[in-house]
Amino acid sequence: MHAGDDGYSPIPGDHESEELEGGLNAAATRPAPYYYQAAVPPAAFVCSISSDIMRDPVVTCDGQTYERAAIEEWLKHHD
Secondary structure, X not given: OOOOOOOOOOOOOOHHHOEOHHHOEHHHHOOOXXXXXXXXXXXXXXXXXXXXXXXXXXXXXXXXXXXXHHHHHHHHHHO
């Protein structure tokens, strides 16, 4: 897909830059196209301790998955 094929052009300075009432431009009044919207990661990818996407996941003996650094830090203070 090329810029502008869906009616939303990410290129500054084209027809979307015309100013509207209140100082907004046309691009600011429309929702972002799907390819500019942030993706929400599956819950299974997110550590329940840190709330971040796991980069070094480990599984505990009870079957829960955590980010290694987060569970190690938690165990230092709670074990």
